[in-house]
Amino acid sequence: MLRSPLVWGAVLLVIALIATVAGDDLSFFPFLLMLVGGWCFGFAFVNATMRMVPARNGVVLHIAGGVALGAVMVFATEFGGPLIGPLPEAIRGMLFVFQMAAIPATGWIWLGLISRVTDAISRRDAKKRPPLVPRDWTRDESGDGSGVRFDAVEMRMPRLTLMIIAIVAPVGLLAVVLLIVLDDVVMHLGARFAIFAVGVLLALPAYLIFSATMRRRAVACAVAFGNDEVRVTVGPTTSVIAFRDLEHLRWRPRSAYARIEVRGAGVDLSLIAGLAKAPAGVSPELPALPRRVFRRLELAGLTVEKAKRGEIVTFTRAGARVGRAGHPAV
Incomplete structure (x- = not known):
């Protein structure tokens, strides 16, 4: 349409x-x-x-x-x-x-x-006013590679999609029911008023509640790419995956769905930075992956796939298993 x-x-x-x-x-x-x-x-x-x-x-x-x-x-x-x-x-x-x-x-x-x-x-x-300062890669504390810190919500995209549907479906159904029940009022006041009322009384509160809920779930995160491994920190827990054990890596720096998805060596994480509130003056987006990361991941046997929308980059390994694993800490 x-x-x-x-x-x-x-x-x-x-x-x-x-x-x-x-x-x-x-x-x-x-x-x-x-x-x-x-x-x-x-x-x-x-x-x-x-x-x-x-x-x-x-x-x-x-x-x-x-x-x-x-x-x-x-x-x-x-x-x-x-x-x-x-x-x-x-x-x-x-x-x-x-x-x-x-x-x-x-x-x-x-x-x-x-x-x-x-x-x-x-x-x-x-x-x-001064422009928002974009996040940038900094030298990792270990001295091996570069990293970036951000707040994110640990959630997988299918679950986020289901949550959005679970909000939109009942709110939409309620709007339809109200339009039918208040048919005389809607016809008298006009369609513009009805659309405005549905947006202000139903859609906007649902959106604000959803956004506030997601922001409360946000935790401090960090991602660092070393010479031979990727280190992902979620709160107090740090997971380390060697490039040779990495099965899947997706990096989306733009949009409300800016996130990193990483799987391998018993680790399965999905961190959506776009749902978290960025600090004042800081852009909510993630920086693009450094060029050296592309080279090292390709040398480790991963295949890269790029999508223009949102500058999404996905690395996969042929024959990698699919499934959710635990989150080992080191």
């Missing part, structure tokens, strides 16, 4: 049109299709203006589209009833679908305009 919003928007609105014209009353399913379909068109329009070169043309078109669509919405709300009253019922149903779809489209376009303004203010403020 995000890759082809125009296509999906057209498909959803066609289905909503058919359901509305063929039915005697507006049900929740066609109403939902109108909202999502309209959002798809607004999403496509905003993205198109963001990609325009020069950027000034995109800003002008964005403002013009937002003002024009907003004016049409105001006119349709204030004067549309008497104008479409004499029209056939099928035509009125089609116009109603387009009017409902225009609500989230207009809202998204105006949110995009607000985003442009806040981004400009943020960039202006960023010039006034």
Whole structure:
């Protein structure tokens, strides 16, 4: 849907049109299709203006589209009833679908305009304050190689995914139930208010609780790459894995999922630094792996695989076993 919003928007609105014209009353399913379909068109329009070169043309078109669509919405709300009253019922149903779809489209376009303004203010403020200091590799205390210290949450990605689903599913279900139960209120106040209320009353508190919970679970960690081994410290425990015993290493320095995954010699760790709060003035990201680490791991028989998104680097050993092991301490 995000890759082809125009296509999906057209498909959803066609289905909503058919359901509305063929039915005697507006049900929740066609109403939902109108909202999502309209959002798809607004999403496509905003993205198109963001990609325009020069950027000034995109800003002008964005403002013009937002003002024009907003004016049409105001006119349709204030004067549309008497104008479409004499029209056939099928035509009125089609116009109603387009009017409902225009609500989230207009809202998204105006949110995009607000985003442009806040981004400009943020960039202006960023010039006034010192930039965040990125973490960097330092000489390890042992004198063998380099290391980096950071706070992280010890958690595997499948478990994190399940936790997110466990939060999103009930919150989404509750939102749907409330929209159905409060159908009259939603129709009276409009879709924009409903979306805003769901975000403020349900989604935002769930996100804040989840973020606070993850930050409380964060512990001080450190990773050091020596000449022949990797040393991973989680709290008071340090695990040492020789490169020849290393089975899997994944290093993701960017995004909220910045992490290190390491497995081998009875050690199986996954430390997500992106979920922890970074110290004031310090970037939450991890530094990129030193070039010498690539060379030494490849000499140890590991195969490297790079992914562009998030600069993810994965080292694997052919025939390495899969499974969770203990965390030996030294």
